[in-house]
Amino acid sequence: MVQRLLIMGPQGVGKGTQAALLSKHYGIPAISTGDIFRYNLKNGTELGMQAKAYTDKGELVPDELTNKIVKDRLGMEDAAQGWILDGYPRSSSQVEALDQMLQELGTPLTAVVALDADHDILMKRIAKRAEEEGRADDTPEAIAKRLDIYAEKTAPLLDTYKSRGLLVAVDGQGEVDRISQTIIEELDRR
Numbered sequence: 001m002v003q004r005l006l007i008m009g010p011q012g013v014g015k016g017t018q019a020a021l022l023s024k025h026y027g028i029p030a031i032s033t034g035d036i037f038r039y040n041l042k043n044g045t046e047l048g049m050q051a052k053a054y055t056d057k058g059e060l061v062p063d064e065l066t067n068k069i070v071k072d073r074l075g076m077e078d079a080a081q082g083w084i085l086d087g088y089p090r091s092s093s094q095v096e097a098l099d100q101m102l103q104e105l106g107t108p109l110t111a112v113v114a115l116d117a118d119h120d121i122l123m124k125r126i127a128k129r130a131e132e133e134g135r136a137d138d139t140p141e142a143i144a145k146r147l148d149i150y151a152e153k154t155a156p157l158l159d160t161y162k163s164r165g166l167l168v169a170v171d172g173q174g175e176v177d178r179i180s181q182t183i184i185e186e187l188d189r190r
């Protein structure tokens, strides 16, 4: 069965980790908008320079840029057999943009995986990642900003997808492999 998935949840919940495992399991690309911005930043592209002002502060990169990179990426050859989107959509305008793209491509979403974890656990994981990876946007201010935007703009989108019958909610706490198994079981049961 073809999987066209979103993986959603707050910062530090393990979206990237689980997206990589799902990518391997289903043989589909994991597409992270955050990773695409970081890659462009590192390589000094025009897109990277435009995004930097926003990513550094933990603010959303404007839709004109973000929607375009997603549209381009979903149109690539390796995305024809399915994909997992991590970090997109993050606002109701991005949900609308994605709906439109998928309608044009004739490839509807198959499920939306929502991960969650207690606030304390998220804080610990983010602090650990900041130490290990030294991401430019893992400063306390940028983290706080990203969490605020998540609560205000992104979390409400879960209701949208729930009402469409697409939501698969899984506990993001515990062992990485166990969580991944649970997600795959839930997806395969649909």
Ligand SMILES: Nc1ncnc2c1ncn2[C@@H]1O[C@H](COP(=O)(O)OP(=O)(O)OP(=O)(O)O)[C@@H](O)[C@H]1O
Binding pocket: 010, 011, 012, 013, 014, 015, 016, 033, 034, 035, 037, 054, 055, 056, 058, 059, 060, 061, 062, 066, 086, 087, 088, 089, 090, 094, 137, 146
């Ligand atoms: N869909 C998006 N719309 C606008 N900006 C985005 C989007 N996705 C990523 N960005 C930009 O890239 C930055 C990093 O995003 P990324 O998803 O990697 O980090 P995050 O929010 O901390 O989540 P995680 O903890 O799962 O890595 C965001 O703060 C934002 O500036």
Ligand SMILES: [Mg+2]
Binding pocket: 015, 016, 032, 034
């Ligand atoms: Mg991530």
